[in-house]
Amino acid sequence: EWFDWAKTSTDMIEIKERLSxxxxxxxxxxxxxxxxxxxxxKNWQTEILNSFAFGYxxxxxxxxxxxxxxxxxxxxxxxxxDRFRAKILLAIKYKKVGLHLG
Numbered sequence: 001e002w003f004d005w006a007k008t009s010t011d012m013i014e015i016k017e018r019l020s021x022x023x024x025x026x027x028x029x030x031x032x033x034x035x036x037x038x039x040x041x042k043n044w045q046t047e048i049l050n051s052f053a054f055g056y057x058x059x060x061x062x063x064x065x066x067x068x069x070x071x072x073x074x075x076x077x078x079x080x081x082d083r084f085r086a087k088i089l090l091a092i093k094y095k096k097v098g099l100h101l102g
Contacts, residue, residue, distance in 0.1 A: 006052050015052055019045070064092055 002022045006015045023042070026034045041048060051057075068088050078084040 009052075012049065012053055016049060019049075067091065 002018055005018070009015055019041075023038050026038050071088055071091065072084075075084055075087070
């Protein structure tokens with residue numbers, strides 16, 4: 001509920017206050033798995049709150065990194081790095097065209 005509400009709100013002070021209330025509710029529930037989640041969320045609280053304040057995402061870059069890693073696993077044994085690099089660059093460039101390279 002908090003997350004859905006926070007996506008539509010612009011008041012960062014209220015978002016932070018409601019996040020603190022969420023922490024208290026989870027701690028009161030005393031479910032061990034959720035306590036670990038709250039610990040992680042508190043460690044990353046600044047970054048979490050920034051994601052609501054700024055509309056930027058690194059999702060596109062993470063997608064390219066993931067695709068590159070998959071290609072790297074599939075290309076085990078390439079002897080020439082320049083050819084492997086060319087394959088990565090071509091796959092990224094022609095992603096929108098729908099061509100399947102390699």
